[in-house]
Amino acid sequence: MIDEKSYIEVRGLTKHFGKVLAVADVDFAVAKGELFGFLGPNGAGKTTIINILTGLAHPDSGTIRIGGIDCTGNSKAAQHLIGVVPDESNLYPELTGFDNLCFCAALYGMKKAERQARARELLNVFGLSGASDRKFGGYSKGMKRKLTIAAGIIHKPVILFLDEPTTGIDVASARHLRQLISDLNKGGTTIFLTTHYIEEAERLCDRIAFIVSGHIVQVDTVEHLVQPIQARHILQIVCANMPQDIQKYLSASFPDLEFTTPGHGLIRVEAEKPVHVGLLVRFIEERGGEVSEARRIRPSLEDIFVRITGIEANHMHKEKEKTGGGR
Amino acid sequence: MKLWIAFWNILLKDMRTYYLKPPNVSWGIIFPLAWTGMFFIRSDSGIESILTLLPGMVALSILFGTTSMLAVTVTFEKKNRSFERLLLAPIPFELLMLAKTSGAILFGVANGFVPVIMAAFLVDLSGIGWGSFVLTVFLIAVVSTFLGLFIAVAVSEVFEAQTFSNFFRFPMIFLCGLFFPIEKLPLFLKPLSYALPLTYGVDVLHGTVHGGHTMPFPLDFVILAAFCVGLFAMCLRNIRRRWIA
Ligand SMILES: Nc1ncnc2c1ncn2[C@@H]1O[C@H](COP(=O)(O)OP(=O)(O)OP(=O)(O)O)[C@@H](O)[C@H]1O
Ligand SMILES: [Mg+2]
Secondary structure, three states, X not given: OOOOOEEEEEEEEEEEEOOEEEEEEEEEEEEOOOEEEEEOOOOOXXXXXXXXXXXXXXXXXXXXXXXXXXXXXXXXXXXXXXXXEOOOOOOOOOOEHHHHHHHHHHHOOOOHHHHHHHHHHHHHHOOOXXXXXXXXXXXXXXXXXXXXXXXXXXXXXXXXXXXXXXXXXXXXXXXXXXXXXXXXXXXXXXXXXXXXXXXXXXXXXXXXXXXXOOEEEEEEEHHHHHHHHHOOEEEEEEEEOOOOOHHHHHHHHOOOOEEEOOOOOEEEEEEOOOOOHHHHHHHHHHOOOEEEEEEEEOOOHHHHHXXXXXXXXXXXXXXXXXXXXXX | OHHHHHHHHHHHHHHHHHHOOHHHHHHHHHHHHHXXXXXXXXXXXXXXXXXXXXXXXXXXXXHHHHHHHHHHHHHHHHHOOHHHHHHHOOOOHHHHHHHHHHHHHHHHHHHHHHHHHHHHOOOOOOOOOHHHHHHHHHHHHHHHHHHHHHHHHHOOOHHHHHHHHHHHXXXXXXXXXXXXXXXXXXXXXXXXXXXXXXXXXXXXXXXXXXXOOOOOHHHHHHHHHHHHHHHHHHHHHHHHHHHOO
């Protein structure tokens, strides 16, 4: 349809809200057919970037091409190519699920028979057929989310923007949605999504951009991102009665190893070379600790995220709980 | 064709969900009825005074019908974010706002004819110049709709829109010659009268109904039309500035 390699191309995008720098000189490109993710904490600027790309906000500066069309200064130019699923549902509470979908389809100029057929199809796909005649205002959170996603793809957009698609819904629904997103992508839709779930980004995305305070700090495939620490050896030790200042003693006695205590009763060991487990366990037990488990961990995206952004992963998890949990 | 589908469905949805709801329809009938009754009782005059009251009634019905609807359709949808859905659609912004306001315009026109239909049972309306009358009703509906839009954009809460629009609407009843001739206003208020679009619409209505106008019709029409265009342009600019920040 579009003769272009990059479906989204952004250069030098900057946006202030008063004195707050929400987006700071951001560059990135999303290739045709790619599933690209923005991973970052609250307030990183993810929603602001989606709003700018989709025409709900003006940037201070920067250029934008979507589907090969220059949208700089004219956000309407490529709106027929894109579908948008906002972080909060923006459908009409007083309309039924079916009417909401038909109305959204009409906004894209679809004919009546076509929009009704498509609405029924999507209600079916999202498991909402039983609720199609109920008012949207009475839907549960997860149902709202699903219908909002259905509304975003009703006109079969070639590029889809998803702002935190699985935030605030239960585990099974989140898994179902991720499957649907993945299927859409396999069907040829280029997808740009934001999330603060590291595992979600890792599982879904072809490429990930880490975004913090309006800056993109790293962009790459999951495989490439974890490469620098892939060769490292990571060991997690579970220990009851953890002796006081054990981390200090360990560091002093094993200078080649890096020790951290990421949680209650946990000791984490990182090293360039394989770690001699027996030696460590004996050292801890001699000081009164009771080691119940010591196991090697494969370096994950989480480790590299923490390393690059300096944001503790469990900080992101806490945010997740605050917003209602998602996995 | 595609744009027409979008335009038509936006209008249709607003009609169904807002304008054709029983409370709004009855409001459109009761409101003019109450005012007419009040004026009759106050003026102690006979049936023949209906013709002099009719233009004011028509203008009043349109003004109140349109401005209050916009506050709901636009402010409410802005607040629950469904307005964003419209902004995301590939529809030129001007057309989108026309679609969003045309429901209110039609509602205003319909409201404007409620007093006319009631009057038709009581007096002979055959002397009215209907061509100019209908055109004026339409222009008043457009101009008050855009005034309502202007107010709706300036505020962020539905209740603010209501209060703020009353701030405009009630003075206009007295300033625009609906029931009291502008000539009888104190001198210092007159410039204000001529700065308000409704004055020109009401002038034509008086002229077509009972011949009591003060300005030539073409001048009234040109000024009304200019107000429509000017207000719409101002609204578009404000919406772009405030809502697509
Ligand atoms: N309309 C606005 N007015 C003022 N400041 C804003 C506005 N929108 C966003 N900001 C600010 O811009 C920054 C980025 O916000 P944004 O909503 O883009 O973050 P986010 O990455 O989407 O966060 P979250 O994960 O919480 O959704 C924040 O500091 C926020 O306070
Ligand atoms: Mg956000």
